[in-house]
Amino acid sequence: MKKKNPESAVLELRDVVKTYEMGNQKVHALSGVSLDIGENEYVAIMGPSGSGKSTLMNIIGCLDVPTSGSYSLGGEAVANKDESDLAEIRNRMIGFVFQTFNLIPRADILHNVELPLIYGGMAKAERRVRAERALEQVGLADRMRHKPNELSGGQRQRVAIARALVFNPSIILADEPTGNLDSRTGDEIMKMFDDLHADGQTIILVTHEDHIAAHAHRSIRLRDGKIESDILSSDELLSNSYLGPVPAEYEVGAANVG
C-alpha cells in the first residue's frame, strides 16, 4: 500500500503549449495548459476528438516534450530532457495501458510483463519474481505460460496492467483502456483500476465515455487544446482527503446566485 499524500503534486504543467508544424501550417494541439495532479488522484481526461487528449497524455508520459512551457514529474523538470533521459524517466515513473493492449504476440505473458524490466537492466531472478507478483496482482497467476492470443480481451488488458505495474510506477496512464472491450469486461477492468487507486496508485485515464470517467474522482475536459473544465466528483469533495482549492462551481451558494 502506497502512502497517500494528496498535498504533494506528482506532476505540474505550466502554460504547456504543443504546436505541430505541418508544412507551413501550424497546428496548435495544446494552447497553454496548466495543471497539477497529486499523489493518489484518479483523473479522467475527456474531450472531443482533436481536443488534445493524446498530446497531453504523450507529454505527461514523457513520450513527447512541450513546444513551450514547463513540466515537472516527481519534482524533476522534464521539458528540456533529451530522448534517453526521457526514456529513463518514463521507465521509472510511468506505467502505460493502451486501448489495443500492445502485447508481444509470440511471447508468453510472463515474458511480456518482464520486458520493461529487461530494458531497465534488472537481474533475471528479480525480474521473474516481480513479473510473477504483478501477474498475481491482476489474477493471472495460473496463465503465465499462455500467449496473448490464448487469452480473452479482458485478460489481455489485465496482462497490460500487470506490465504497467511491474516497475511500481508513480503514475498509471491509460488511454481508452476499455475502448476495445465489451461493457461487462470493461467494467471488470475499471474495477481493477478502482482497486489500484484504493491501494494508493495515482491513475490518469483518457476516455470519451461518461460512465468510465465516473470511476475517476476528478474529470478534466479539454477543448481546442485548452482546459475547459476541471471538476471533482461530489464524493471527493465531501471527503476531507482533498485539500486543494474548491472549483467555483462547487462553492456554497454558487448554484443559487440570481
Ligand SMILES: Nc1ncnc2c1ncn2[C@@H]1O[C@H](COP(=O)(O)OP(=O)(O)O)[C@@H](O)[C@H]1O
Ligand atoms: N503528430 C502530429 N502532427 C500534426 N498534428 C498533430 C499530430 N498529433 C496531433 N496533431 C493534431 O493536434 C490536435 C490534437 O490532437 P490529439 O492530441 O491527438 O487529440 P485527441 O487525442 O483529443 O483526439 C489535432 O488537431 C491533431 O490533428
Ligand SMILES: [Mg+2]
Ligand atoms: Mg487521441
